[in-house]
Amino acid sequence: MIHTSDIAAATADHALRFPADALAGRAGASFKHQHLAAILADGKPTGFFEVHAENYMGDGGHPHRALETIRRDNPVSLHGVCMSIGGPQPLDTAHLARFRALVERYEPALVSEHLAWSTHGTTFFNDLLPLPYTPATLDRVCEHIARVQEAIRRPMLLENPSTYVAFRDSTMSETDFIRAIARRTGCGLLLDVNNVFVSATNHGYSALDYLADFPLAHVGEIHLAGHAGQFDDEGDLLLIDSHDAPVADAVWKLYETVVARAGPIPTLIEWDGDIPDWPGLKAEAAAAQAILDRKLRQVDAERRHVA
Incomplete structure (x- = not known):
């Protein structure tokens, strides 16, 4: 679990320019520039916003002006998508420097990234590709996470993937692999519940069993998103983590299970394609907030009973 004290210690050598808000119990949404006017007209939201780091790696311009406007009054979660944490080659030093600059700026x-790879040589793929779960891969991922955390001077969160293929070379389960990463690096975890459902459906295992074995104590943020269905060459259902639809009922049920077990962890609604207007996205975040609020009331009642 990422604690406020960890962040405070990491930033003690410079004065904060923005408010340092705790996110426990809050639901948020992806920040999209087309929503800026509607968000500002709506008054100060009670949740938070998440942005993809790679959309802000230029020095200035409209993207930064919009993000600075949002950040003045709202907490932000910075989500990287191109670090290639699981890649076979060393991290791109220029990319890492730009990532660090964003952490310092906002x-x-x-702060989070994916358990995936997206580079080969000088080629960057517009995808988050899976990796085999082996001791060699574990060493490489842990080395890369250590470099990121050293650069940003704070713990990061690592997101579980959505996968469409599995590797015969894997010698560990995904949950054991992720558990080992958290133990060795001290990083937190970002649990994407939609990714769990997508992968479980594609590979034919139980999403509930996966979550029962997931190291929930290390989770500092949850993602929820929509997915799309299609059929593979054999006629079997294949789910795609598309982020272009409302959260599915089955994913909401899994989310309630996680919150019941792990508590009111900050939760983010991801929506990156076929984006609705702000009221539509806000309604999805409100549905997550309602589940978090029920858990918060339960925790509060239990505390009063003990007292």
Whole structure:
């Protein structure tokens, strides 16, 4: 679990320019520039916003002006998508430097990346590709996470993947692999519940069993998103983590299971394609907030009973 004290210690050598808000119990949404006017007209939201780091790696311009406007009054979660944490080659030093600069510039409440790879030589793929779960891969991932955390001077969160293929070379389960990463690096975890459902459906295992074995104590943020269905060459259902639809009922049920077990963890609604207007995206975040609020009331009642 990422604690506020960890972030405070990492930033003690410079004064914060933005408010340092705790995110426990809050639901948020992806920040999209087309929503800026509607968000500002809506008054100060009670949740938070997440942005993809790679959309802000230029020095200035409209993207930064919009993000600075949002960040003045709202917590932000910074989510990287191109670090290639699981890649076979060393991290791109220029990319890592730009990532660090964004952390310093916007002082996000949470910083995260994916358990995936997306580079080969000098080629960058517009995808988050899977990797085999082996001791050699574990060593490489842990080394890369250590480099990121050293650069940003704070713990990061690592997101579980959505996968469409599995490797015969894997010698560990995904949950054991992720558990080992958290133990060795001290990083937190970002649990994407939609990714769990997508992967479980594609590979034919139980999403509930996966979550029962997931190291929930290390989770500092949850993602929820929509997915799309299609059929593979054999006529079997294949789910795609598309982020272009409302959260599915089955994913909401899994999310309630996680919150019941792990508590009111900050939760983010991802929506990156066929984006609705702000009221539509806000309604999805409100549905997550309602589940978090029920858990918060339960925790509060239990505390009063003990007292």
